[in-house]
Amino acid sequence: MAEPARPEVNRRTVGRGALWSLAGIGVGQGVALLTFLVTARYVSKESFGVMALSLGIAEFLKRTGIESFANAVASRVDAAADDYDACFALTLASTALMVGASLLGAEALSLAGGSAPFVDALRLAAALALSNGLWRTHEAWLARHMHFRTLAIRSIAAAAVGGAVGVAMAVRGFELWSLVGQQLATNGLSLVLLWTTTPWRPRLRVPGPALRRGLDDARHLALSALGTFFSTETDIIVASSILGVVAAGVYNAAKRLTLALHLLLTSSIQSVTLSTFANIADAEARRRAALRAMAVVAAVTMPAALGTAALARPVVEVLLGDRWLSSAPVLSALAVSIGTVSMMQFNTTIFMVGRRLPEVTRYAMLSSVLNVAVLPAAAFGGAAALACGASAVQLVVYPLATRSALRIAGIGAGPCAEAIGKPLLAAAVMALVLAAVEATGTVHGIVALAVLVPAGAAVYAALLACLSPELVRELAGLAASVLRRRRVALG
Template sequence: MSQSVDRTVDPLDRTVDLDSTVEISALTSAGVPAGGYTVPAPEEDAEEAPRKRLKSAIFWSYALTAGRLGTTTIVTFVLAKMLGPHALGVVTTALLFVMITQMLLQQTLLTTIIQREKLDPDHLDAGFWLVIGGSLALTGIAAGLAPLWASFNDQPQLTRLCIALTPMILLQGLTVVPEAILRRKMTFRPLAIRTLVATAVGGVVGIAMAFAGYQAWALVAQQLVTGAVGAAVLWTVTDWRPRWRLPRQAAKDLWGFSSQTALGGVGVFLAIRMDVLVIGKFFGANATGLYRIAQRLPDMLTEVTSRSLQQVSLPELARLQKKPVELGDRLAKMLHVSAVTGLPALGILAATAKPLVALLGPEWSPAGTAMQLLCIVGIVNVYGVLLGPALQAVGRPGINTALSWVQLAVGVTTFYFIGQWLNGSQDDRAQVAAIAIGMAAVELSITILMMYITFARVLKVSSWQILGPTIPAFLAGSAGFLIPFFIDRFGLISGPWLLKFVVYGVLATGISGGLLLALDTRTRGMVMRKVQPLLEKKFGTK
């Protein structure tokens, strides 16, 4: 289950190419909140100005997500090959502990500041000092609870690692309000710059320490340096500065919505990370490292292709919170973009998953099947990623909160029985595959329920209106899953893993891309509008 979209007066119900990636023109309207104030659209170019802002925001949102995840994924795979599954699994378990508190900070006031229809400087000051106070308190609490976390996972070495990672909580707190201001303005370029610089510097430090033989501590250093550099760069590119005061009324205004969002955020985070918690508890660090590699690329593709839209969706949808029909239409258009960019990519990854992880070394090969199964989780998340922001935009975060805790309860039960069933097994492949199957089942059931509530009960729109345009992308993605099955079933290709990776990838890309262009008229129209001028220029024909 994940989280955004909207519809206003839209004179151009057509696609507009944005660096050959997404359809945008139907996603724009007037009056985007800027900074701490609601800024009306200018009288002249009343439609063009917000369209340009949204196009720029989506482009930089994609750059932000792709840059962050591309860099961190490359670094993660390099470190995984150097350090092996055990070291990666230990740090993944330690990070899970710290990330719970980081998420709490991220999901409270950041979302509240973005969503509020009216916001003044007092709210920003109050939000900053509330977050800093909470960060310091949570840092101390996390350090005190680190031994309990280590004991729970039967890994004594986690205590020192968890304590060493706790400064990330305060670093996260320092970035919440500046980041919220930029997101509210839909100014993603500074965020993209911050992310690229921080992840690159952190990656270099991590790899250097891995070469020096620091093992798990290389991953810890990578995280801390990335957080510190990211905070420093963000404050450099942001001109807002807090005042030394805590306005009580503004703090009270923020707290009511924040408490609901925070509760929902905790539930969502625990629900989507319950698999890692259980696999660490029952199966140990080696299986956790294998599962993390299997999870990394499906997560990355979902983040780049779908959650990039999610970052833009809340401020865009919040403007239409009193126009549910228009919001529903916008949601349909955004979900189509999410599906077109996300589903074929996940199908191609599923086709190449086994040879890809085998290239890291034989100790990583058990992660191949799990990666294919987690691509199914990615497909579910492509459909669910915009639902949470849609509910937040219309002031119904309580629904998201309730469903996240239902998902958590179902997930705890499911993964507990999987853990008990395979506890004592030495088969890493079976362990990580079973957890992946459980994750796919839980995500699918909760997302279907959330779709029903969002579409039928809250927005009161037809599910087919929202989901129908995504069918061609779904079929294109499904084709990728079938390619390795048919090739392996009939023994069509033999040879090294690198050869299989190339052949599977080429076939999956060609077949998925061909199906998408053949079945999806919107995508085909966008491509033709891009290609036709080039053909006319080259051949002089129309």
């Protein structure tokens, strides 16, 4: 079938794409959290441990052996039907190798009398990796063509059906199998929905040039995914090995909250910006769009990150309970870098769309090396010091990567600083005001959030209006174009 025309890129398509992406991730994660809270009453800790291990293995396989091919084709400005066919073929081949290795490893462990939970985790990870490999190219096609509504509906429906299956099985005493059923139902429905809603269909003919392009691009992205995976997991490994079980639990509780915020902000941003920039063929138009997008994303992510850092105590108090208050300093330190991590997605997008894929690998590996070098020493200062070390690494890597990205995109340091600096200053002042009020101890828990969050938003909005009225107009125009269906091109 012929490749459809390049989708129109304008405020409405990008704004609605971001909203649908955010909705899909937010609602999907909310359903998953609710399912966890219910099934936790019926399923043993050991079963949850096996599931956590299997999901970790599956995530590693997905990032290194599946995502790299999909991201490579999604970032190509000139992606054609041949590239998607090659992506599907390469993904299936890689998935088959990973599934085979996992199953053989499980059988070898079983024959050797290895840990039964680890054997079960390997087998389940193989099943999850197989389903991911079968639909990931379809997901990449939909994202590349800005069909974020379809992707969001898929995510929500799959999470709801999978959650219902898991809860029903848990109530009936299926223990570990209820968690297995939840994951298989979620992935199985995702497979069906993506194959039936995606206009593109893989062809048996696999062109050699497209295969070579896909392999070359994926090679760099797989290495960067490997570096990113170990970079993001280093702090947990260090916390468990140096701080002990209790302190590691405190750290992990705060990191789970940070990851939820990271997923909502960063994942939705990356999926939309990658497709948006790849759909802008003209380099100058893409440069202008990047500058505007940097300012808009900074205006959203900076106050969210610094506001969370300032209100870490009431956030932990409300979401986790009083007994987890020792996680508040950790959350505060980790949240500081969330804005940086979100903005880092622009660097990655610029590298990928500009076909400078070795740069992605370079900075992922740099982050991983710095984490390994810094975090063990930081951990001796406690959980909060470890969190400060993790944030410090991000704050070091970001300006280095940004300098390279700006040079590739043809963006000057001055315009970039202006785009990011004003919302950052407004967010920093807001966070200081919130921290000062929260430190007085006059409000606690849900009352503190109900009072201080709206107050902080008002302070931030007023400051941003004074510092950058043009950015406020840009945000208002984006909102109006989404709500009123106005079409204003980004380029």
